[in-house]
Amino acid sequence: MQRCHQTTLSQDIGNWMDHMMKVSEAVVFITGANRGLGLAIAREARRQGARKIYVGMRQIGNFQEEGLIPIQLDVNDEASIQQAAEQCADTTILVNNADIALLNEHPVEANIITTTQKILETNLLGLMRVTQIFAPILQKNQQAYVVNILLDVSWEPSTFLTSYAISKAAAWSYTNSSRQWLSQFNIQVMGVHVGFIDTDLTRSLPIPKIAPETVAQEIFQGIEQNAYEVLVGEKTQQLKQGLSAEVASYVKLKPDQASV
Numbered sequence: 525m526q527r528c529h530q531t532t533l534s535q536d537i538g539n540w541m542d543h544m545m546k547v548s549e550a551v552v553f554i555t556g557a558n559r560g561l562g563l564a565i566a567r568e569a570r571r572q573g574a575r576k577i578y579v580g581m582r583q584i585g586n587f588q589e590e591g592l593i594p595i596q597l598d599v600n601d602e603a604s605i606q607q608a609a610e611q612c613a614d615t616t617i618l619v620n621n622a623d624i625a626l627l628n629e630h631p632v633e634a635n636i637i638t639t640t641q642k643i644l645e646t647n648l649l650g651l652m653r654v655t656q657i658f659a660p661i662l663q664k665n666q667q668a669y670v671v672n673i674l675l676d677v678s679w680e681p682s683t684f685l686t687s688y689a690i691s692k693a694a695a696w697s698y699t700n701s702s703r704q705w706l707s708q709f710n711i712q713v714m715g716v717h718v719g720f721i722d723t724d725l726t727r728s729l730p731i732p733k734i735a736p737e738t739v740a741q742e743i744f745q746g747i748e749q750n751a752y753e754v755l756v757g758e759k760t761q762q763l764k765q766g767l768s769a770e771v772a773s774y775v776k777l778k779p780d781q782a783s784v
Contacts, residue, residue, distance in 0.1 A: 545616075545669060545712075547744045548573040553608075553615040555580040555599055555654060556622030558587060560723035561673065564736035565619055565743060566592050572744055578612045580622070597622075599650030605657045617747065618658050619671040623647040623691070631686040640687040647691035652698060663709040669747055670706065670713045672699045676760055678717065679767060681774055703752060716743055717764070718756035732759075 552569045556562040557579035569577045570591045580597035581587065587594045595611060598604040599622045609615075624646045626639050655670060662668035677685055678692035696715060703713035722733035739756050746754040755761050766773025 544750055545667060545747055547617075547748060548575070550574050550617045550669075550747075551576040551578075551612075551614045551665075552617045552619065553578040553580060553595075553612050553658070554619040554621055555597060555650075557581055557592075558583075561721050561736040561739060562619075562621040564740045565621065568737065568740035568744060569617075574617075576614065578608075578615065580608060599654055600645055602653055602657070605653055609657050609661055613661050614665065615658060615661055616665050616667065617669045617671065618654070618662060619673070619743070620651045620654055621673045622650060622654075623673070625685070625688045627684050628686045630683050636686065640690055643687045643691045644694065647688070648694045648698065651695055655698075655702060659706065659709075659711070662706075662711050666710060668711045670702065670711060671743055671747070672696075672713065672715050674699065674715045674717050675721075676717055676719045676763055679763055679774055712750065712752065714743075714746060714752055714754060716746075716754045716756070717760050718742075719759055 547569060550569075552566070552574050554562050554565050554569075554577070557566050558581035562579070566577050566579045566589075577592050578595045579587070579589075579592045580595045582596070582598050584594040584596050595608050596604065597608045624643055626643060628636060628639060651672060658670075662670070672695060674692050674696050677689040678696040680689075682689050699713055699715045706713055716739070718734055718739050720731055720733045721736050721739060723736060734757055742754050742756045755764055763773050
């Protein structure tokens with residue numbers, strides 16, 4: 525898998541940190557960490573020797589894994605987020621991973637508004653709530669990172685994932701705005717773009733997928749390189765380059781041919 529970290533912005537604005545962040549010195553909090561990519565990120569943080577790893581999830585249940593501290597968290601509930609923030613006040617890396625995905629038949633179907641509202645509540649507003657409440661904590665901890673999982677659909681249209689793509693495009697916009705503001709407080713904000721990840725949610729789809737472990741490795745490598753954006757895989761690199769092409773990569777005139 526080809527690796528590509530886009531770090532131009534952080535180089536252009538100078539050395540905004542006193543020194544590069546080391547995962548081995550970090551306290552990591554991950555939302556949506558009970559399975560899939562979130563759990564892979566937590567395990568990679570453990571492998572790299574992070575000082576402490578909080579794994580946020582709606583239901584803690586019987587979750588037990590060495591080195592991972594389960595924290596009850598509902599990103600749609602401000603009280604839940606506030607309680608988690610108080611419990612995890614030493615966090616230095618916040619990973620906004622929690623999201624939901626629902627399929628559409630097409631962008632003008634009868635249920636498109638309802639579906640989009642439901643997805644935005646978690647994928648955009650949930651991310652914003654967590655970032656807003658954790659920001660003062662990250663600021664107090666001198667040097668911090670916010671990592672937002674955005675995926676390729678933030679740039680690339682998909683008829684059967686219209687609502688999901690809208691949520692990720694909006695989250696990308698929020699990532700850019702929050703990066704601009706939070707940098708003055710020594711908080712870097714990273715956007716992670718990647719294609720379909722091989723998880724329970726995508727396993728049945730007949731499409732190329734990337735291992736969540738690969739994505740997790742790229743994220744932490746990006747943090748240690750002070751990256752503001754991580755592009756996982758050659759396809760994602762090409763997609764980013766195509767945004768400024770004469771016929772941009774997001775211009776598609778044929779509906780997706782996908783079996784879902």
